[in-house]
Amino acid sequence: AQSVTQLGSHVSVSEGALVLLRCNYSSSVPPYLFWYVQYPNQGLQLLLKYTTGATLVKGINGFEAEFKKSETSFHLTKPSAHMSDAAEYFCAVSGGSARQLTFGSGTQLTVLP
Amino acid sequence: DVKVTQSSRYLVKRTGEKVFLECVQDMDHENMFWYRQDPGLGLRLIYFSYDVKMKEKGDIPEGYSVSREKKERFSLILESASTNQTSMYLCASRTRGQGALNTFGSGTRLTVV
Numbered sequence: 001a002q003s004v005t006q007l008g009s010h011v012s013v014s015e016g017a018l019v020l021l022r023c024n025y026s027s028s029v030p031p032y033l034f035w036y037v038q039y040p041n042q043g044l045q046l047l048l049k050y051t052t053g054a055t056l057v058k059g060i061n062g063f064e065a066e067f068k069k070s071e072t073s074f075h076l077t078k079p080s081a082h083m084s085d086a087a088e089y090f091c092a093v094s095g096g097s098a099r100q101l102t103f104g105s106g107t108q109l110t111v112l113p
Numbered sequence: 114d115v116k117v118t119q120s121s122r123y124l125v126k127r128t129g130e131k132v133f134l135e136c137v138q139d140m141d142h143e144n145m146f147w148y149r150q151d152p153g154l155g156l157r158l159i160y161f162s163y164d165v166k167m168k169e170k171g172d173i174p175e176g177y178s179v180s181r182e183k184k185e186r187f188s189l190i191l192e193s194a195s196t197n198q199t200s201m202y203l204c205a206s207r208t209r210g211q212g213a214l215n216t217f218g219s220g221t222r223l224t225v226v
Contacts, residue, residue, distance in 0.1 A: 009153060032212070043219040044156075044203070051212045090155055098144045098163045099207075100171070101215060103155040 002027040002095040006104035014112045019063075019078040021107050023091035026072060032094035033074040034101065035065055039087045047089075050074065061085070086111045116140075117218040119204050125224045132191040134221050136204030142216075143209050145187035147171075147179065150201040150220070162187055163209075194225045 007022040025031055035047040048059025055067040065076045074091060091104040120135040138145065144163050148156040148171075158171030160179040168179050176198060180188040187206075191198055204218040 105155040
């Protein structure tokens with residue numbers, strides 16, 4: 001069984017500030033990890049994924065995440081927030097017979113001018 | 114462009130009605146999934162299917178059933194709709210490959226009155 005915990009249901013940052021969205025997971029098998037973004041009234045868009053190999057993963061729109069096995073974490077970062085980053089972000093882990101996704105509860109990111 | 118198409122974007126149904134939510138993918142994917150999305154709860158897996166006529170319960174199957182008679186179509190059925198099934202429903206599909214990505218539909222917002 002797998003699970004995902006996202007710390008902080010709402011995060012606010014100023015434009016130009018560092019974005020840090022936290023994700024911790026549990027998995028009985030080596031995990032595949034994902035971050036998705038959902039803009040208002042839109043579907044889910046994949047930001048980045050970790051399967052194997054390099055633990056620092058770069059995604060779209062300047063986001064990156066680091067897989068830390070010892071901390072069971074996969075935090076999402078972006079050096080400088082932009083107004084267009086305001087959205088809801090979901091961390092997910094893949095596992096099970098069909099490698100189905102288990103999602104965290106989501107973090108709503110607000111970017112302040 | 115590959116697609117997962119959900120037949121309705123918005124749906125309003127009455128309590129006790131039988132409701133069908135349809136999902137069609139054009140990518141010849143083996144695996145298909147139904148999630149519901151609720152504020153503060155993220156996406157939760159209702160049912161999934163890894164082949165035609167095969168189905169598995171997800172985390173919250175109560176009150177739902179599914180049908181997969183053809184590879185490209187995965188239907189979610191609410192046998193007797195209730196107000197607590199008011200939600201956003203998302204369909205996804207993927208191939209069997211370990212690193213394969215999910216493709217999500219744009220969702221059906223169901224309101225049960």
